[in-house]
Amino acid sequence: MTASEKPHLTSRIEEAASSMSPEQESALRILANELHRTNEAVMNCVSHGLSVELQRVKRFHSEKGYWGDLIVPIVVKQSNEQR
Secondary structure, three states: OOHHHOOOOHHHHHHHHOOOOHHHHHHHHHHHHHHHHHHHHHHHHHHOOEEEEEEEEEEEEOOOOOEEEEEEEEEEEOOHHHO
């Protein structure tokens, strides 16, 4: 992924963050960091001959109506002839 292909989410994130509590901002920062690490791990797998799809397996709900998708990787190793 090149810099020009990255989604332009900065302004939406900054706008949303302005109305968040410090605890929410911290939780979002942790999520963003972990997603960055996940993206790097996906690119590493692809570079080593694997195809990776992240698939939602469950939706987590809080008692207050908030929700989040939980994901797992679906990994396919291609034969040497296809690489």
